[in-house]
Amino acid sequence: MEITNVAAETVSVPVVPLDDGGLAPYVTNHGEVESMERVLVRVDTDEGISGWGEMRVFLSPRTTETILEDGIAPWVVGHSPFETESLRRQVFIEYTNVDMFFAPIEIACWDIVGKVLDKPIDELLGGRTAPGLTERTIDPNRQETSRVDVAYCLGILPPAESREHARHAHEQGYSVLKTKAGRDWREDVDRIVAMHDEVDGRLDFRLDPNQGWRFDEAVRVAAALEDAGVYLQYMEQPIRVDAHGTLARLRQRTSQPIGPNEDTYIAHNLRELIERDALDVAVLDMTPAGGIAAVRQLAGIAEDAGVPAAHHCAFDLGIRTAAVLHAVSGIPGFTLPPDTVYYAWEDDVLTERLAVEDGSIAVPDGPGLGVEIDPAKVEEYRVDHD
Structure with a gap:
């Protein structure tokens, strides 16, 4: 079998407005989201089996599609989709990191392999080894689950x-809420305290300023929350990368757990x-890492260090959401719920949307990613470059 x-094709799908129970506008310290452009990637083979991947737009839809089709495709066409490890090691372009462009192609390869073998990706990765495990050994009496708890996200x-x-x-059954921050650290504290009080401390919180605080501000946020009796699940990337x-x-100055995200995108950074x-927590993401195999490497580094891992969300449609579900289920080390905003999309490009129930999503049990793409939906939301 050869690729x-x-x-690559870009779609733009609206996000449900706040007034209708959704998230739009989803406000961060550097912008607002009311719709999101996502690039869908299809990998074809000589045996008529295709796989799908997904990534966010880089600079522009046309730029992203061109890099994928003209820049990365020549490295993989003619190779077997089973060669995920060797492919990611051979894709090399001087002076730049192309991992995030290889990632959706690699995910599509996993989709193809699963379809050929008639197995879901999480089974290929090891078979739902990850949820709730913090030890190297598995309790033989442990109850296997096909559902993944997810974290509710809020701007x-x-x-x-x-x-x-x-x-x-x-x-709605969520155990964790992640909210953005970084425009005014005092308001960030007020919001978390208000939410904590509203649910009587029955939610864990993640606070993500996207590098939006200075060191001194991060120290004051952490101290103010501790004074209010609020202990976060983690502060995500509170200060600049590198x-x-x-x-x-900062970690020495506070009892609030620190969870770098953008800083973990490169393996040597995590080490x-x-x-x-x-x-205290590694917030990982398969796209900048270079795909499922690459994020497995990062999760292994974290697990060996005794550091729990969570998976990041980038306003993912159903293709990448399915990939994340398979990854966090099949890769040991992911012991915290992944972020998701999947519940806030007005629509998806799948023939059947993933169901968010009781704060969790079932891992698709079909071959590969276990999801089917609806060509009519792709056409409906397709971004016209002209």
């Missing part, structure tokens, strides 16, 4: 509105963070 073609809102969403998330020594000092005692 014969790589095709920056006033405290009163944030309260409503915290109550809604708790009522300041690992400063991040280590350095661990060596510097600069993190």
Whole structure:
């Protein structure tokens, strides 16, 4: 079996407005989201079996599609989709990191392999080894589950509105709420305290300023929350990337767990963070890492260090959401719920949408990713470059 073609197409799908129970506008410290452009990647083979991957737009839809089709495809066409490890090691372009463009192609290869073998990806990875495990051994009496708990995500809102969403998330069965931050550290504290009080501490919280705080502000946020009796699940990437020594000092100054995200996208960064005692949680992402096999490598580094891992969300449609579900189920080390905003999409490009129930999503049990793409939906939301 050989790869014969790589095709990329961009879609733009609206996000359900806040007034209708959704998240739009989803406000962060660097913008707002009301719809999101996603690039769908199809990998074809000479045996008529195709696989799918997905990534976010880089600079522009046309740029992203061109890099995928003209830049990365020539490295993989003619190779077997079973060669995921060798392919990711051979894709090399001087002066730049192309891992994130290889990632959707690699995910599509896993989809193809699963379809050929008639097995879901999580089974190929080891068979639902990850949920809830923090030891190298498995309890033989452990109850296997096909569902993955997920974290509810929320943009920056006033405290009163944030309260409503915290109550809604708790009522819908979520155990964790992640919210954006970084525009005003005092308001960030007020929002978390308001949400914590609204649910009587029955939700864990993740606070993500996307590198939006100075060191001193991060120290004050952590101290203010501790004074209010709020202990986060983690503060995600509180300060700028590549300041690992400063991040280590922040960890020494606070009892709030530190969860780098953007800093973990490169494997040697994760190792350095661990060596510097600069993190409590590794917030990983398969796309910048280079795919499922690459994020498995990162999760192994974290697991060996005794650091729990969670998986990041980038406003993923059903293709990448399915890939994340398979990864966190089949790869040991992912012991915290992945982030998701899947419940907030107005639609998807799948023939049958994934169901979010009681704060969790079932891992698709069909071959490969276990999802089917609806060509009519792709056409409906396709971005026209002209």
